[in-house]
Amino acid sequence: MDGPAFVALMREAIWTAIVIAAPVLVVALAVGLGIGLMQALTSIQELTLTFVPKLLAIGVVLWVSLSFMTQGLVELFQAQLIPIVAGGG
Template sequence: MTGPEVLDFAREAIWLMLAMAAPIMLVGLAVGVTIALFQALTQVQEMTLVFVPKIIAIFVALLLFLPLMGGLMAGFMAMIFDRIANP
């Protein structure tokens, strides 16, 4: 395996990681901003109010995006196996 091939694997792995993590992180961000806005508008300054809705939203997003994440991982592994079998 040459240096450019290793860099290709690393670059594709980083893009895969970003593609898998982005939907979950965006859901967490959206819920966090929404609750922060609600707290600012109602002047409810409870620190623990953010955690439960955010955890529930991230759990639901994981359930929804798990097939997409599995498909991305399966495609990446198929590409790796193809490169191993056909050097």
């Protein structure tokens, strides 16, 4: 495998990782922002208040989007990595 092919493979792998992680990160950001805003408006400064709703929201998003994430990884492996391993180049 030469340099440009390796760079293209890494670019594709990083893009797949970003696309797969995006739903979880966006939901965690939105829930954290909402709870932070609610804490600021109500003057409740409990540090542990953000963990449970964030954990529940992330769990729901993971459960809902797990097939999408798995499909993205399978496509990356089938299109990019398995031909390299099987063909040697």
